[in-house]
Amino acid sequence: MKNENIEMVGQGVGFERIRRITGYLVGTLDRFNDAKRAEVNDRVKHGLDSGMERL
Amino acid sequence: MITQIVKRDGRTVPFELDKITEAIYKAAKALGGSDRRMAEDLAKQVVAYLEEKNLQTPTVEQIQDAVERTLIENGHARTAKEFILYRSGRTRVREMNTRLMKIYEDLTFRDAKDNDIKRENANIDGDTAMGTMLKYGSEGAKQFDEMFILKPVHSKAHADGDIHIHDLDFYTLTTTCCQIDLTKLFTDGFSTGHGFLREPNSIQSYSALACIAIQSNQNDQHGGQSVPSFDYDMAKGVAKSYRTLYRNNMIKALEFEGIEDADSLIRSTLEKVEAETGLWPALNADNGFHAKEAELLIPVIGEEAYKKAYDFSRKFTDKEIDRHTYQAMEALVHNLNTMHSRAGAQIPFSSLNYGTDTSPEGRMVTRNLLLATEAGLGNGETAIFPIHIFKVKEGVNYNPEDPNYDLFKLACKVSAERLFPNFSFLDAPYNLQYYKPGHPETEAAYMGCRTRVVANNFDPSRSVVTGRGNLSFTSINLPRLAIKSNHNVDFFFEQLEREVELVIDQLNERFKLQAGKKVRNYPFLMGQGIWIDSDKLSPDDTVGEVLKHGTLTVGFIGLAECLTALVGKHHGESAASQNLGLDIVGCMRKRLDEESRRTGLNYTLIATPAEGLSGRFVRLDKKKYGVIEGVTDKDYYTNSFHIPVRFPISAYEKIRLEAPYHALTNAGHISYIELDGDPVKNLDAFESVVRYMKECGIGYGSINHPVDRDPVCGYTGIIDDVCPRCGRREGEAVSVEKLKKLGVYKHLNASTLGCCGNADEEADRIPNTL
Numbered sequence: 001m002k003n004e005n006i007e008m009v010g011q012g013v014g015f016e017r018i019r020r021i022t023g024y025l026v027g028t029l030d031r032f033n034d035a036k037r038a039e040v041n042d043r044v045k046h047g048l049d050s051g052m053e054r055l
Numbered sequence: 056m057i058t059q060i061v062k063r064d065g066r067t068v069p070f071e072l073d074k075i076t077e078a079i080y081k082a083a084k085a086l087g088g089s090d091r092r093m094a095e096d097l098a099k100q101v102v103a104y105l106e107e108k109n110l111q112t113p114t115v116e117q118i119q120d121a122v123e124r125t126l127i128e129n130g131h132a133r134t135a136k137e138f139i140l141y142r143s144g145r146t147r148v149r150e151m152n153t154r155l156m157k158i159y160e161d162l163t164f165r166d167a168k169d170n171d172i173k174r175e176n177a178n179i180d181g182d183t184a185m186g187t188m189l190k191y192g193s194e195g196a197k198q199f200d201e202m203f204i205l206k207p208v209h210s211k212a213h214a215d216g217d218i219h220i221h222d223l224d225f226y227t228l229t230t231t232c233c234q235i236d237l238t239k240l241f242t243d244g245f246s247t248g249h250g251f252l253r254e255p256n257s258i259q260s261y262s263a264l265a266c267i268a269i270q271s272n273q274n275d276q277h278g279g280q281s282v283p284s285f286d287y288d289m290a291k292g293v294a295k296s297y298r299t300l301y302r303n304n305m306i307k308a309l310e311f312e313g314i315e316d317a318d319s320l321i322r323s324t325l326e327k328v329e330a331e332t333g334l335w336p337a338l339n340a341d342n343g344f345h346a347k348e349a350e351l352l353i354p355v356i357g358e359e360a361y362k363k364a365y366d367f368s369r370k371f372t373d374k375e376i377d378r379h380t381y382q383a384m385e386a387l388v389h390n391l392n393t394m395h396s397r398a399g400a401q402i403p404f405s406s407l408n409y410g411t412d413t414s415p416e417g418r419m420v421t422r423n424l425l426l427a428t429e430a431g432l433g434n435g436e437t438a439i440f441p442i443h444i445f446k447v448k449e450g451v452n453y454n455p456e457d458p459n460y461d462l463f464k465l466a467c468k469v470s471a472e473r474l475f476p477n478f479s480f481l482d483a484p485y486n487l488q489y490y491k492p493g494h495p496e497t498e499a500a501y502m503g504c505r506t507r508v509v510a511n512n513f514d515p516s517r518s519v520v521t522g523r524g525n526l527s528f529t530s531i532n533l534p535r536l537a538i539k540s541n542h543n544v545d546f547f548f549e550q551l552e553r554e555v556e557l558v559i560d561q562l563n564e565r566f567k568l569q570a571g572k573k574v575r576n577y578p579f580l581m582g583q584g585i586w587i588d589s590d591k592l593s594p595d596d597t598v599g600e601v602l603k604h605g606t607l608t609v610g611f612i613g614l615a616e617c618l619t620a621l622v623g624k625h626h627g628e629s630a631a632s633q634n635l636g637l638d639i640v641g642c643m644r645k646r647l648d649e650e651s652r653r654t655g656l657n658y659t660l661i662a663t664p665a666e667g668l669s670g671r672f673v674r675l676d677k678k679k680y681g682v683i684e685g686v687t688d689k690d691y692y693t694n695s696f697h698i699p700v701r702f703p704i705s706a707y708e709k710i711r712l713e714a715p716y717h718a719l720t721n722a723g724h725i726s727y728i729e730l731d732g733d734p735v736k737n738l739d740a741f742e743s744v745v746r747y748m749k750e751c752g753i754g755y756g757s758i759n760h761p762v763d764r765d766p767v768c769g770y771t772g773i774i775d776d777v778c779p780r781c782g783r784r785e786g787e788a789v790s791v792e793k794l795k796k797l798g799v800y801k802h803l804n805a806s807t808l809g810c811c812g813n814a815d816e817e818a819d820r821i822p823n824t825l
C-alpha cells in the first residue's frame with residue numbers, strides 16, 4: 001500500500017529514555033554499567049494511594 | 056638434600072638457603088626485629104620440614120607454605136602474619152601486571168557496550184579517544200596506588216572488597232569536590248590560568264563566568280562542582296544589567312524628545328546619585344533612586360519630559376531585563392551541557408542550589424533558570440546538567456503566604472517535566488541548626504552526588520558551605536560483614552567497629568598525601584582562592600592546614616542486604632530490622648563523631664552513591680559465599696540505606712522509613728521516589744510527595760519518572776511502544792507529510808532529525824490547577 005514517492009524520515013532512529021542514576025541523568029541506558037542497568041530494570045513504582053491522609 | 060626448586064613460571068633453578076633467610080628476616084624486620092641468626096635457624100628448619108615431607112624439588116608455593124608453618128610452630132605468629140601479607144602483596148603485584156595489560160587490551164579493542172570498565176562512569180564517553188586515554192591513565196594509576204602507595208592492609212581490604220576506596224586513581228593527586236562562592240570569586244575579577252577576566256557587569260557575563268569557574272575548578276578536583284547559592288550570586292548580575300539597560304533607555308527616550316547631550320546628562324546623573332546615595336535604578340522602583348534622580352533631572356529637562364522618559368524606561372527595562380536573564384540562563388544550561396573538561400572527555404559535574412533569595416533580582420534568576428530548564432535544549436531535549444537543587448524553606452517558599460511560594464510551585468512543575476530540580480529541605484533539624492537568615496552561606500547545600508558539607512569541627516565559627524568540600528571517601532561493604540557474622544548481631548557490631556577503624560586509618564593516610572600538596576598544584580581551586588582561606592597562602596605553601604576545613608568521609612552500601620543477611624528481613628519488611636538498621640548506621644556515625652572530637656578534623660558519614668561500586672561488591676561476595684537469597688542474588692547491592700528498588704512500598708512509607716537515616720548521614724544522603732505515569736498530569740500529587748519529604752525530615756530528595764523523547768517528532772513525555780504524537784515505533788520511519796500536518800516539521804532532512812519543542816499538543820496540555 002505504501003506509495004514509493006512519500007518522503008519518509010526516522011528509519012533506524014530510536015527513542016531517548018532519560019533516567020536518573022546515582023543523582024545524574026543519563027540519556028540512554030547504553031552508558032550504564034551492567035549492575036546499574038540491572039538496578040534500573042528492577043525498580044518498582046511507589047504508589048500514592050496510602051498515606052495521603054498523613055498530610 | 057634439596058638442590059633445586061621450581062619457580063612459578065615452571066623453570067627449575069638452583070636452591071639458595073639465603074633467599075629463605077632473607078624473606079624471614081624481612082618479615083621480622085618489619086616488626087622491629089633484627090636477629091639474623093634466628094632467621095637463619097628458622098630457614099634451616101624450613102628446609103628440614105620440606106625434606107621430611109620428601110619434597111626434593113619443592114615449588115615456591117610449597118616453600119612459602121613451609122615458612123608460614125615453621126614461623127607459627129616456633130611462636131612467631133606476628134612474623135608469620137607479616138610474611139603472609141608480604142607474600143600476598145607479591146602475588147598481587149604479579150597478578151596485577153597481567154591484569155593491567157588485560158585491561159589495556161580490552162580498552163583498546165573492545166567497545167563500551169561490551170566493556171563494563173568503559174561504562175563505569177555514565178557521563179564519560181568511553182568510546183572516544185580522550186575517554187579511552189583517561190581510562191588508560193585511570194586504570195594504570197589505580198594499580199600503581201594499590202601496589203606502591205596504599206598500606207598493604209588497606210590495599211588488601213580494597214582488593215578483596217571489604218571496603219572500596221573511591222577515586223583511587225586520584226589517590227595521590229587531589230580532593231573530591233568544592234562548593235564555589237561565585238560572589239567572592241567575581242569581586243575584582245579572577246584568572247583562569249589562561250587569562251584574566253574582569254569583574255562581570257551583566258547577567259550574561261555573570262552566567263558565562265559561572266560556567267568558566269565550574270569548568271576551571273573541575274580540572275583541579277576529581278568530583279563535582281557545586282554552587283551553593285546560585286540565585287544570590289547571580290542577582291548582582293541582574294542588578295548590574297538593570298542599571299545599564301535603564302540608563303540606555305533613558306538616553307534613548309531623551310534623545311527622542313530632542314534633548315541635547317542626553318548621553319552625558321544621564322550618565323553623569325546616574326553617577327552622581329550612586330556616589331551620593333549608593334543607589335541604582337533597580338527592579339524595585341521604590342528603592343529611593345528615582346526620587347533622587349528626579350530631583351537632579353527635573354530642573355534641567357522639566358517635569359513632563361522626565362515623567363515621560365521615566366515611564367518609557369521603566370516599562371522597557373522591566374521587559375528587557377527579564378529577557379536578558381532568560382537568555383543568560385538558557386546559555387548557562389546550554390554551556391553546562393556542552394562544555395568539556397578533563398581533556399575533553401567529560402562534561403563538568405555541576406550542581407546549582409537556589410530558591411531562597413527573595414530579592415526581585417534573585418527571584419528573576421530562579422524563575423528564568425527554571426523556565427529555561429523546562430524549555431530544554433535546542434531541540435527540546437531534557438538537559439542532563441546541571442543538577443538543580445531547589446532549597447525548600449518555611450517562611451521563604453514553602454507556604455502560600457511565603458514570598459517565593461510561586462517559585463516552589465514552578466520548581467515542582469519543572470521537576471515533573473524534566474526530572475530536575477531535586478529538593479533540599481533547610482527545615483530538617485540537622486540543616487536548620489546552621490541556618491542564619493540573610494546569610495546564604497549558612498544554608499545547607501548539596502552536591503550532585505549527594506555530598507553535604509556544612510558543620511565544621513575544625514573551626515566551628517566557620518560552619519558555612521562556601522569554599523569547602525569533601526576530601527575523600529571510602530565505603531564499607533555492609534552485606535559482607537553481615538554474611539561473615541553468620542546471624543550473630545554482636546559479632547557483626549564488633550566487626551563493623553573494626554572496619555570503621557580501618558577506614559579512618561586509610562582516610563588519614565590519604566589526607567597526609569593531600570596535605571603535602573602545594574597551592575601551585577591547584578591553580579584554580581587554591582590559586583584563585585576558591586577553597587576557604589587558600590587566598591592567605593602563597594604558591595609554594597602546602598595546603599594541609601586549609602584542607603582541614605574539608606571532610607574525611609566513611610560511606611556504606613547495602614544496608615538492606617546487610618539486614619537480610621543478619622536477621623532475615625530488610626528495613627522495609629520489619630520494624631525490628633528498621634531499628635537495627637538505625638543502630639548500625641548510628642554506630643558508624645557515633646564513631647566518626649568521636650574521631651572528629653579527638654582530632655579536631657571533620658570525619659563524616661555518607662550514604663554512598665554507588666555507581667561503579669554496586670556491582671563490584673556483590674560480584675566478589677557471590678564468588679566468595681555463593682548465592683544467598685535476598686543478599687547476593689542480584690547483580691547489584693542496594694544503594695546506602697535505601698529500601699530495595701524492587702520491594703513494593705508506597706511513596707509515603709518509603710519516605711517515612713528512609714528519613715531518619717538522613718539525620719545520621721551528615722556527609723550526604725538522598726531519597727528517591729519512583730512515580731508511575733506522567734506526573735505533569737497530577738502536579739498536586741507530585742507536590743504532596745515533596746511536602747511529605749519535608750514533613751518527615753528528609754534532607755534531600757528527588758522524584759523519578761520516565762522522561763522519553765522521540766527525536767523525530769520532538770515529543771517529550773512517556774513513550775511506551777508507540778510515540779503518542781507521530782505514531783511511529785522505535786526505529787520506524789514516519790512520513791514527512793504527517794510531521795507537517797502535526798506542525799512539527801521544520802527543517803528535516805535525512806541527516807537532521809528532530810526540531811521542535813512547541814508542537815500544538817504540548818501547548819494544549821493543561822497542567823492541574825496550581
Ligand SMILES: [Zn+2]
Pocket residue numbers: 765767768769770778779780781782783
Ligand atoms: Zn513521535
